[in-house]
Amino acid sequence: MTSMYTMQDPTTQFPRPPFPPQQQDAPGTIHTMDPAPDHGEASYIGTGRLPGRKALVTGADSGIGRAVAIAYAREGADVALSYLPQEQEQAEEVASLIEAEGRTAVLVPGDLQDEQTDIDVVAKTVEELGGIDILVINAGAMPTVDSIDEFETHTLDHVMKANIYPLFWLTKAASPHLPPGAAVITTSSEQGFTPSPSLAEYAVSKAGIANWTRALAQQLIGRGIRVNGVAPGPIWTPLQPAYVPNEKIEHFGEQTPMGRAGQPVELAPAFVFLASQESSYVVGETIAVTGGVPIH
Ligand code: NAD
Ligand code: MG
16 A cells, blocks of 8 residues: 555556446446545544544545545544435445544435435434534536437436535535534536536536535635635546446546546545635635646
8 A cells, every 4th residue: 555645756656547447337336446446544644634523525435525534534523424325335334434533423325416305414414413514515426428419408407406406405504503614615527627528517517516616605704614626637436437438447547647547535635625724714716636637
């Protein structure tokens, strides 16, 4: 296991393409991915940057959300994990890792495309953690549609319900409970800035997330709540084999200046920074973690 704290060449720090062909059905699992993704299970070391915080992370069973949940617990936070019901097993693994740090984990499964579920997820978080200080809206769906001739209304409805509506629903439900010093963090994408041709529905949602982040940041900073986002580049998570065809999986990440895909653990420090008080003057920003692909 490479230490993420040892000074080294980042271009060779994690696996480089080609990757073996592999496909999954959404939402997918981390356990059949080859190579196995790194969520920091054995590598992330906390330094007490989120002492006693209460966090809700959506999409927390796998990928970026899993890495964020693990990092938050190692930084001293209790964490509520939101995920789809069919991801129960992976969510329980994350809960065990959080509890191994002596922190509290709360499991809040449910499909966030339904407003009442979002309200219930926040309510259970507040009830079981005794409040909420950090809201990470990270869950997302990424259907690929190669041509406008294949556009179907239900695909766009699904993307908006999964990627956009929860921004409003979760934040509205959480806002009465968020104290000054709280943080809301979104997951946008490089796709929101430089879209790929086959990801129009997804890319427009990700552009919307970055835009929402700027709007809500201006609304909520008056209450002492900071809203920021992270825009990942190509990250080795189940989202990829679940939605992207094998010919692209093989070369996944190759087109970045870095020449490789990112690992979920490489996102965690940005989410920790934006959640912690050390980013006190960072408001409405979306931080690129893209292996060198510019977003601004
Ligand atoms: P992932 O598949 O591990 O995580 C996505 C999670 O979203 C799933 O685990 C699932 O729990 C959750 N989810 C999806 N639809 C949901 C719904 N309707 N209700 C509740 N939960 C739902 O993949 P990931 O790459 O870690 O994705 C996390 C975020 O990162 C997503 O918003 C994705 O768009 C974004 N992102 C990923 C990449 C990448 O290359 N992997 C790049 C840019 C942005
Ligand atoms: Mg998952």
